[in-house]
Amino acid sequence: MIDALEQAEAAVxxxxxxxxxxxxxxxxxxxxDATHRVEQRLAxxxxxxxxxxxxxGTATAxxxxxxxxxxxxxxxxxxxAARRxxxxxxxxxxxxxxxxxxxAGGAVDVEQVRVIAGTVETVQASAGPxxxxxxxxxxxxxxxxxxATLLRKLGTRILDHVAPEVADAAAEAALRAQESRAARDRHVTISEQPDGRLRLAGILDTEAAAVLRAAIDPLTAPTGPDDTRTPGQRRHDALADVCRLALRTGELPENGGDVAQVVVTTSYDGLARQLGTGALDIGAHLTPEAVRRLACDAAVLPAVLGGSGQPLDVGRQRRLVTGPLRRALVLRDRGCAFPGCDRPPRWCDGHHIRHWADxxxxxxDNAVLLCGHHHRHLHHSDWVVRMxxxxxxxxxxxxxxxxxQLPRRNLYHRRN
Known part of the structure; x- marks a missing residue:
């Protein structure tokens, strides 16, 4: 063997x-082709x-x-690599x-051997030698x-070719086992960071994964040539948009007697002059720009606080862009009004052209529909909207x- 390998080494x-x-x-x-065959034979x-x-036991000896x-x-x-x-x-x-x-004949590689061996073992257990x-x-x-990757996928249906009489039953058993594992392993972990952000991690079962992809995939495409968000940032924004849509339905379970809501506390001067930050009810803080953006299409509940922060007088809740006004806004804009955006009305907020706080x-005539991405973009860029x-x-x-600086319009939603 050593002589033959030395000859092979010299030939190579x-x-x-x-x-x-x-x-x-x-x-x-x-x-x-010959090199690949020799490589597999040497392997x-x-x-x-x-x-x-x-x-x-040479290693331990x-x-x-x-x-x-x-x-x-x-x-x-x-x-x-050594363990492998x-x-x-x-x-x-x-x-x-x-x-x-x-x-040994060079027809398959070692990764394919692993796949074949595992598949054959499964077949033997299901249908016999x-x-x-x-x-x-x-x-x-x-x-x-x-x-090897495609071979593994094809191998999941190998019984259709070699034992069709048991293929359906085996496939159903495998599917049930897969569903059981998915149900057992499903979880989402939410870890709060010191600055108020959240780290998400987890595994979704097949059904939940399909629902999530169906919900966020349409929202993850770039909105135009000036959309510089990374794919990860677009998925983040899409998930946030889906949550906003769920909140907007008003059909989520109540929490402490109130329908699901995000509560932001700020002073009127801070809101009007864009100077003060806002505090979420979970303790994290938002920039003045973020508070003003949220106030564009939110339920505003005025409150008078004493010097120590205790509530002295709380006014009635009043919505800004809802009901007949929102329906009129949808009829006019038909979706996000930002040039080139195709987001439908249900993904959009009502934005005050002249801020409510001002x-x-x-x-x-002072409102415009904007999707979440373009709502944020308008608040943090030099773009200007006017009627x-x-x-x-x-x-x-x-x-x-x-x-x-020629004015631009969204022509995507125009109807002939």
Missing amino acids: AACFDTPAWAASEHDLVAAL AVKLTLIRELDGR RGASSTAVWLRDRLRLGVG LVELAAALDAAPAGVRDAL EAADKAVGVLVDWATQFD GGPTSL AGDGHPEFIPPAWLDPD
Whole structure:
């Protein structure tokens, strides 16, 4: 074996010294195919040696704690790569002879061997050894056409090909087991950060995942060429928009006697002059700009506080852009009015062109529909919105974007 490997090493070295530029394209492709076959055959030999050394306990006899640790030192590998070699060697040793022959012949690679071995084991448990033998042939044939990832997906339906009489029952059992695991593992963790932000982590079951994707995917596309948000930021904003929509329905369970709401406390001077911050009822604080943006389309509850912060007088709650006014706004704007945006009305807030805190009236000619992204964008950029002479909103871009600052309108919602 050592003599043959030394000859192979010399042959490979000679190939490396041969100038590839001198070969034709046909010969280069043929050489690549041959190199891959040789590589897989050498991998089979390597795994066979590792399995034998592991079985003999060579690593522990030489003072190592495990074969993986010994391989890490001997072959100068990362410990993860060394463990993977030991696992692959065991998988190859347990695989049917046809799989080992396919690897030794260069027809499959080691990752495909892992997939085939696992799939055949499942088939044997479900349909017996005869179906498992058939599965080996089918999977090895597929492995000549598909990579390990796709081979794994195809393998989930292997019983349709080798044991159709039990395929449906096995698929149903596997699906039930999958649903059981999903129900067991489902969770969402919300960790509050010191600055009031939240870290979300978790696993959704299949049904909840589909609902979430259906809800946020339409909202995650860039809204235009000036949308510089990262994909992660767009998903964040989409999730926030979905939550705002749920709050707007008024159908969430009550919390402490009130319908679900976000409570922000600020002073009138701070709101009007954009100087003071706002405090959420959970303790976190918001910038003055964020408070004014939230006040655009919110239920405003005036309150007079004493010097120590105790409530002295609380007025009646009054909505700003709701009811008949919002219906009129929807009929006019038909969705987010920002140029180029396709968000429908249900995703939009009513924005005061002249801020309510600055004395702006709650009226049709002082309101415009804006989606969450463009509502934030308008409050934090140099864009300006105004009402044109025909009673429709138009937007003035900042000078850096358009030196002429020509007014723009959203033509997406226009109906012929």
